[in-house]
Amino acid sequence: MHIMGMMKFSYCVLLFGCLYHVESLSTLARSTCTFENATCICWHQYNAVYVNCSGGNVESIPGFNDSVIWLDLSHNRINEIRLQTIPKHLIHLDLSWNEIKNVTRGVFNSLPELSFLDLSYCKIHYVEEGSFSDLHNLRHLNISFNRNVGFASLPNLTFHLNKTRIGSLHLNGITCRTGAGTTLKRHHLDLIGTNITELSLESNRLEICERDVIKNLPKTLELLSMAKNRLKTGIYVLEFALMTGLKVLNTSFQQNPSFCPACVLDPCRDKKENFANTAGDSINGYEQHYDYNSPQTINWTIYSPPNLETFDFRSSTLYLLNTDVSVHAPNLRHVYFQHNFIVSLTKNFRMKNNSIVSFDISHNFCSHVSPQIFEDSRHLKHLNMSHNYLGQDLGKDTEGQLFKNLESLEMLDLSFNKIASLPKLLLGNSKRVRFINISNNRLSDWKISMSGMSKLVLLDLSQNKLTTLDENARTNIERVFKHSNLSIDLSENVLQCSCKNEEFLTWMSENEHHFINIDNYTCSPPNDGFSFKTLKKSVISLSKSCKSYLGWYVGCAVALAVFCSFVTGWLLVKNKWKIRYIIYKSKQKFGWIKQPSIHGSTSVNYEHDIFLSYSGCTLMFVLNEVIPRLEGNRNMKLIIKDRDYLPGFPKTDNIMHSLQESRKTVCVVSKTYLESRWRDYELNMAKIEGIVDRGRLDFVILILLPEVCKSGYPSKIMDLVMRNCYVEYPEEPCAYDDFWEKLVNMIES
Template structure:
């Protein structure tokens, strides 16, 4: 036997599904869960099943009839599924022997018919039944069926919580069927039938515990070609006589109290072919939370629903989509509605005329609003004035050319769908509101399917789109409607397209002015940089030019003789004058017969200081700079040093013309030499003055050699 065994806690679970079994395999009594679905089994006997079963699935087999007492020994069985088994006959009290039975599914045995229900339900009051599924126990095609009182009389005294009668061509309940259903019933489904109105509607308030009622998808057409070739014939009641159904149309108007179970929470009536126009309704359902009425014919809802004793004021979900509705009532008690779907209707005119926000004025808890595909041309600014808790607004598929609805107070709004409209641009005020929402709640906006205006007149909007493109999902699919601009605008390459638009729209005058100013600034910066970088060379060239052309008498003519008037030009700060007089002059002039130029002795009276400096530099074989801390801080010494370097480069051919004497306070305390002397130090154009007297003679000998070299 090819079955799968698993164990969970104290349960032994055996899965024999889809094995092609023609008979039930022998299993020991330890098995508690058995799945025999999707096999070819046609018979079940009393001895073929383990006695301690709790779960048994026999669906999708070929049982034509259940006779005898095949389940009598299964006293612990809780779940039994015999759906899709081609059953036609079930012996009376077959399931009443299963005292612990809670869930019974006998659905889609099309030939059972409602006539089999008395046998199936007999003695179920002795069980613990809570759920019955009788879906599809009548043929898919044929005239409408009716449930009579005796069909479900046996379940009246049970503790049933769920009853499903879907897909049975059910057209009518006999009077007394609904009122005699178990009072414990919480979930009731009559979906996919062809219900008509009748007196049974007055009995719904007799179900005090019902929370969910599903009557959706009424009048579903049978599948083709099954509806033609199907030979199904369900079992009929003996002496059956077709009742006189005078109310066969689903087109009706409610002009009376809408009777529903008092504790109903969810009401499904979608696709039920309800035809309603301006009804006068009243209801008493204090616990009703969710209503689904989509895909019907609620043509007009001008009149509001009146709550009996103010007991219908806590609805949270209301779906009225796809109802061909052209007029909307003013819901006076909508303060608890969180999800409202009005899409695929024709409410545009009502919304456009609601300048004071009357329709939605009570929707203070609204979080999701869908008004898509309603032929809306414009929405008033105050349309949602009280709906401050909105998170999602869907206004797609309309004819909106602008958006002026005030969203200033919607602090939770995260998605606004304006796709498939006629929006070419957004006003400055609207963009300002959206920018605040971007920061406040990270709002995203869908503008796809709108022909945006990509012209110069609308360039501010296009720049705004580019700036906030992260808030526009699928922006690469946006497109332009304008053909009067000479550029190809593609949102897939938004940055490039915006640049093209900006260039196309720029005024030539402003372009020229801007270009001229930009070039002037760039040129000025460049010239300034060149002047600063080469300021010493420029000064030197000016001096040489003046000297060459003899513009002033005090300029001496440039000599081509290699013999100089002085051996060295001494550059020093004023604080080093004593050092120059006591050390430099005696050591170089007295001891070594060298002639030096110092400013305090050799300045020519009546000649400008700058010219004296240049004359001294040019008339000297070498320039010697006494580098101290004060020297490095002096602007005039900076001038002398740089003029000497330029002289060395331009006229002498190298920097060896300049000799730096680094005093101890410089080379001992300064870890990083300034740029003005670093190049000379790197070229070894310096001598360090010793801080010990014993090294003085050697220092002056080395200096004299450098001067005379």
């Protein structure tokens, strides 16, 4: 159940009878009725009259007959409560949003049956002692957002409430909106002897409670809300363990002031205390002593109320880093810690023998969670760890220790965690999981074993870097298809729509009904001949084109078999660059090559826009023209070998990594460039990268300097020239702008 719904549960129970009648209006005859100067809406049920006079600009309470039991006078201009005009058998009275400044004793003494009274937003300044003590059937009292009441009026307000049947007391916003933090003192709340179940003290700038304030609250209290205050740690925190009946504790949104320009000129001033017992009280009710020579490392054990089920501490600037603390909360089921600063949850944070069902630590900048945290979380069903930095921790959990004990888990949210990979055994014991959200990460493959996840209905992998799902992943998912109507979201990934990915695309078309948002899937790189909106037709068309290439490959293979002895040597020479490229990729695949790290991504798929290949004689051209034009004016990110290569790595590794992490390769071709062995290596490896991995030769763009154009194009660049993958650098300055514009268009195409 959502936390806000739980906070209002008891309030809804108290109002159920009254609201039931309101919901039944559609079946009752309503009519317009007039009482003195007020025009209202009336309806009858079971010989009783219900009257709604809200929003009628009424300035005084009109006279009603005693058959009225339900009366709504909210949103008017009433400034005084006249006893003579209020029906004697009234059960429900709503006077909220009026201009009543004083509440005196005796004003309600003729209403013995009144159970619901709402005086919120009434600009009340003064409450006389015992004003509500004669309402023996009063169950719900709301004095919220009367900013001038103040904590100083609480003794009068709660005086002899034990003579009533009070169950719900709302005291939200009864102090000024601005000012120093307030203190809740022992004499403020006279609730001893009541059977109150709900108490709300929100938005009161409450900073600390005196000793015994929490202790003296009725044991019948089930819901306590102290949200939107400024609570600080104090001895009073230990008294919560004595609240044996408490089930819901809401201390969310601490020290989170809302933007309020009007508060600057707010005339509200906190009412001064006038109570003899306040003299000499310290901030906690007694002097605090601290031994500064004692050890600074303390193993804390926090005891929660024994029957507490829901604890909400969201958005309260909680900071945890290597905290050594044990929490004893045997009946706690719902915990909300989102939007705090829980940077790390180590093994020193312990929650033994807990019964937590929902746990939310999203939006916490958390980078480390120890497996011991969930050792006793066998009841956990909903776990939200989104919007953190857990990518590295999750990627290293190859043995599946973190979630090993989450056998009851049904919902897992790991979105927005910068996850690059997830190990196979991460969810090995979570067979009951129904919803998995790993969207908005950096996944390039799916390795998690889904064996036994027969109840899984949603797998959200959207907004990652998936190009395909390999055979093992598809087999895993097919097992789930047999037991569950699983829906998968792969939208906003980088799916390849090529012959290389034909098996995956065919599998997708066969299981199209399992993929949600499939109309929004796109190909990367874009393929005009393939559309996910007509997936089956596109796959058939792709298969035909791939088969034609297959026949060509078979013919070549036969020819090679016949002329093997002659052609082998020729192929080795002709394809030496491709062979070197394949050897490098193989070493890279098996981790035999240490990859340099060059940061600065401006692209979705690649770390850099351009890898610039040039010889030493054109360095000044690069510094004075290329970098200012492309990085300065066009905001592109270039890899410049003299600037960006990292020392300590082989030159070949730097070159290959630069090619793989760049969207395009631009070569500044001069005569010296054509004679350089290393520039020849860069050029040919760039061609192979474009053909093999990118599937297009326009991955390479040549800038031909005038000295090359005049002497004719060499054979080593003719393949690129014939495909118009080049641009000539002009001799005339007037043509420079056209040259750079053409180059940028080729790069961005």
